[in-house]
Amino acid sequence: MTTNPQALVLFAILALAFGLVAGYFIRKHLAEAKIATAEAEAKKIVDDAIRQAEAKKREAILESKEETLRFRNEVEKEYKERRSELQRLERRLIQKEETLDRKTEANEKKEETLQRKEVEIEKTKNEINRILERQLSELERISGLTSEEARQILLADIEKEIQYDAALMIKEAENKAKEEADKRARDIISLAIQRCAADHVAEATVAVVPLPNDEMKGRIIGREGRNIRSFETLTGIDLIIDDTPEAVIVSGFDPIRREVARVALERLISDGRIHPARIEEMVEKAQKDVDTQIREAGEQATFETGVHGLHPELVKLLGRLKFRTSYGQNVLKHSIEVCHLAGLMASELGIDMQIAKRAGLLHDIGKAVDHEVEGPHVAIGVNLCQKYKENPEVIHAVAAHHGDEEPKTIEAVLVQAADAVSAARPGARRETLESYIKRLQKLEEIANSFDGVEKSFAIQAGREIRIMVKPDKVDDIAAVKIVREIAKRIENELDYPGQIKVVIIRETRVVEYAK
Incomplete structure (x- = not known):
């Protein structure tokens, strides 16, 4: 049995066409099914979104109502507070007005009282003046002096008393000022010396x-x-x-x-x-x-x-x-x-x-x-x-x-x-050995020149001199006098830095031997 090639080709073409038509319809059916499913899902999503939007809208409305209510309560509370404050201020103003009214009435009463007292004082003053005039006339008649002459005598006596008192006050003020000035000067100098310390270096040639x-x-x-x-x-x-x-x-x-x-x-x-x-x-x-x-x-x-x-x-x-x-x-x-x-x-x-x-x-x-x-x-x-x-x-x-x-x-x-x-300052300047020894000798010479001095010793580099006196010739009162005279002679006859301390020693010894 022989097969016709043309018939085979035709069959293949028909089968291909049938497959294409069948595939088209199948694909179309599937696409329509997917579209329907997508539309259903989209509708569902839209419905859900609408429901959620409605819920959120209701929630927002509720929140706005609550916020409005809260704000309203706050405003009412503040209004009440301000109103109470205004009422309190109003009461204070009323009280102040009442107080001012009372004070005004009291001042008016005081003013009336003062006016009455002024009138009484003026009357009393006039009466006193009349009495004084009568007394002055009587005094002038008794003393034989006019008021001007008596006034001059009285002023002269007062002036003498005032001059004496003023002289005493001036003298006291001068003494006090001198004491305070000396103390103030000592304080200032000592403070300056304490606050300023300098090095001293001896230089040579x-x-x-x-x-x-x-x-x-x-x-x-x-x-x-x-x-x-x-x-x-x-x-x-x-x-x-x-x-x-x-x-x-x-x-x-x-x-x-x-x-x-x-x-x-x-x-x-x-x-x-x-x-x-x-x-x-x-x-x-x-x-x-x-x-x-x-x-x-x-x-x-x-x-x-x-x-x-x-x-x-x-x-x-x-x-x-x-x-x-x-x-x-x-x-x-x-x-x-x-x-x-x-x-x-x-x-x-x-x-x-x-x-x-x-x-x-x-x-x-x-x-x-x-x-x-x-x-x-x-x-x-x-x-x-x-x-x-x-x-x-x-x-x-x-x-x-x-x-x-x-x-x-x-x-x-x-x-x-x-x-x-x-x-x-100690150590600031140095003296030559010769002038130093001369100063010490002069110190002892001045001390020994006084009657009753037994021995004298210049110590502390010439800043102090100690004097031994004879107790049978110099008593305690004479020792005070001698020490002042020695200090005065040292001031007048010697040149020295700083100050020199003068000390007098008076000693009485009683000795007995037990045999």
Whole structure:
């Protein structure tokens, strides 16, 4: 049996067409079913959303109603409170009005009473005047004096009594003021001394320069002494080279030159090259370094004391005081201390502290150049302050700090007192051994010159003298008299810092031996 190929192709085409039609209808049916399902689900979701929205709407309405009710309650409560407050204020106002009315009525009654009393007083006054006139007429008739004459006599008597009483009051006031002023002055000075403590360093006229070895002495002297001659010529200072091991002494009375020489010599020793040209170079460098030190010392002093606005030349002169001493006391440190003391006392008295401090710092400025300029350091200092346009009050305080002029301002008196306090501090200044021994001998001589004195001993570095008297010649009352006379003679005949305590000892001994 033979198969027709065309029939097979046709059959295949028909089967394919039938499959496509069947697939189309099946797919369409499935899609419609899915659409129906989706529509049902969408409808369900929409219904749920509507129900939820309705529920939330109801909840929101309920919440708004509750909030409205709460706000209404709060408003009503506040309204009630304000209303009660207003009622309370109204009651207070009514009470005040009633009180004012009562006071007004009382004042009106008092005014009426006062008017009646004024009328009565006026009547009484007129009656008293009539009585006084009758009494005066009667007194004039009895005494034979007119009222004016009697008045003059009475006033004269009263004036005498008042003058006597006034004199007593003035004397008491003067004594009291003097006591209070002395006490106040002691308090101020003691307070200033306690608040201001300064270091005291005794200065000498020589400086010792250490050497690395004794061979260096020969190099300093140089061939035929040319190095040491050149050094002494350039510095103006003496070099003392003796048997002191590994040391050279630089000696001179000018402290600035001595410092220049010391610095130059130390640099020459450190450098090792010592010859006239090198010495000249080192001395020049040392001079510049010392000038720098002087300027820095002056600036430091102004910074430390708080005194500003000084002329640059005055600042340099202050720095020069670093190398100047007075009785062993460094003058720059002394000036700074006087500045602080004067400022402290001025602040306690409530006067111009800056003027006092400025004058205290500059009071010894003349000592910076007193080796170069003739005249006392006070006059030199006054000229320098005038030259650099200082305050007239400062110039006056500088001029009066040693009593060359009579102090006319409180600041001048304070600078004078501060200068004395700084110089009189224990250890501030040293005396030469000769003058110290002479002062002690003079103390004992004054004490021994009095009748009845047996022995006297100067102790406490001459700040106290103890005197033994003969008990059979000097009784207790005479001892009081003698101690005052000795103290007065010491004040008149001796110059000394601070004060000297005079003590008299009177002793009676009774001795018996038991045999």
